[in-house]
Amino acid sequence: MVKLRLRLLTLLAGAAALSGCAAPVLMGAAAAGTVVIAQDERSTATITADESIESQAAALAQRDAQFVEASHLNFTSVNGVLLITGESLQADALARLQAEVGRLEKVREVRNEVLAGPLSSMNSRSQDSWITTKVKSRMVAERNFRANRFKVVTERQTVYLMGVVTRHEGFVAGVIARDIEGVKRVVKMLEYLD
Numbered sequence: 577m578v579k580l581r582l583r584l585l586t587l588l589a590g591a592a593a594l595s596g597c598a599a600p601v602l603m604g605a606a607a608a609g610t611v612v613i614a615q616d617e618r619s620t621a622t623i624t625a626d627e628s629i630e631s632q633a634a635a636l637a638q639r640d641a642q643f644v645e646a647s648h649l650n651f652t653s654v655n656g657v658l659l660i661t662g663e664s665l666q667a668d669a670l671a672r673l674q675a676e677v678g679r680l681e682k683v684r685e686v687r688n689e690v691l692a693g694p695l696s697s698m699n700s701r702s703q704d705s706w707i708t709t710k711v712k713s714r715m716v717a718e719r720n721f722r723a724n725r726f727k728v729v730t731e732r733q734t735v736y737l738m739g740v741v742t743r744h745e746g747f748v749a750g751v752i753a754r755d756i757e758g759v760k761r762v763v764k765m766l767e768y769l770d
Contacts, residue, residue, distance in 0.1 A: 616725060617740035617769060618655060625682040626653040633658060633677040643669045648695045651677075652729050654738040655767055656684035661731040663691045687765060689731065696732065704730040707758050711735060714752045721748060728753075733760040740767045 616623065633651040638644060647664035658677060664670045670690055678686045696704075708730040715723035726739040726749055735753040737746070746766045753762045 622655060625656065629653040629656070629658055629677075629680055629683055632680050633660070633673075636676050637673055640669060642666070643673075646695075647690075648701075649690065650729065650731065652727055652736070652738060653683075654727055654765070655740055656682050657687065657738070657765060657767075658683055658685070659687045659689060659729060659736055659738065659765060661689045661729055661736065663693055663695045665692075665694065667692050689734075689736070689763070691732065700732065703758060704733065707733065707735065707756055710756045711753050711759075714756065715749065718748065718752065721745065730759075733758055734763060735759050735761070736763045736765055738765045740769060742769050 618626070630651045630653050633653075634649075637647070637649055637651075643664075643666055646666045647662065647670070649660060649662040649664065652659045652661070658680075660674065660677070670688070670692075674686055674688050677683060708728050711728050711730070712723065712726075715721060715726060715728075722741075722745065725741050725745065726737055729736040729738070735756070737749050737753060739745075739749075741749070746764060746768065749766075750762055750764055753759055
């Protein structure tokens with residue numbers, strides 16, 4: 577029973593790290609006396625603010641049905657820096673959305689990486705998801721590397737790395753991402769601790 581609990585905790589911790597979830601994770605098995613802690617340099621308040629920024633930005637984008645039909649957008653926030661990725665056929669509406677999300681509370685910067693053009697295919701999105709999974713898996717497998725400090729977003733085979741990390745961690749993450757088959761470009765949107 578204890579071994580089963582340990583395996584379950586290991587799987588849960590690994591899933592949290594792979595999911596890109598940046599919130600601190602604390603799981604324990606009283607019977608086994610094991611505690612696994614996933615650390616994030618951001619405070620709980622900042623993590624909550626980032627999650628709120630992402631939801632509010634998505635909600636603002638959903639207000640216009642025509643814009644929704646003509647766009648495929650993703651919102652990712654780390655430390656108040658909001659990354660918008662995807663594609664849109666409505667450049668004017670996208671510019672208005674960018675201005676609106678830039679006025680959200682706790683948003684320090686908006687990085688618009690949206691392609692003005694046709695929406696990506698499901699095949700392209702699946703390939704991007706697979707690249708993200710491979711990058712995160714390699715990060716988790718890397719010795720003495722805190723993969724849970726990173727959010728990884730892939731759009732059109734471009735990997736965006738976000739997080740609050742050391743310069744060494746940023747360098748290693750960049751090497752890992754560049755070495756993944758199918759990656760065309762790596763964009764580091766990192767804040768450094770040193």
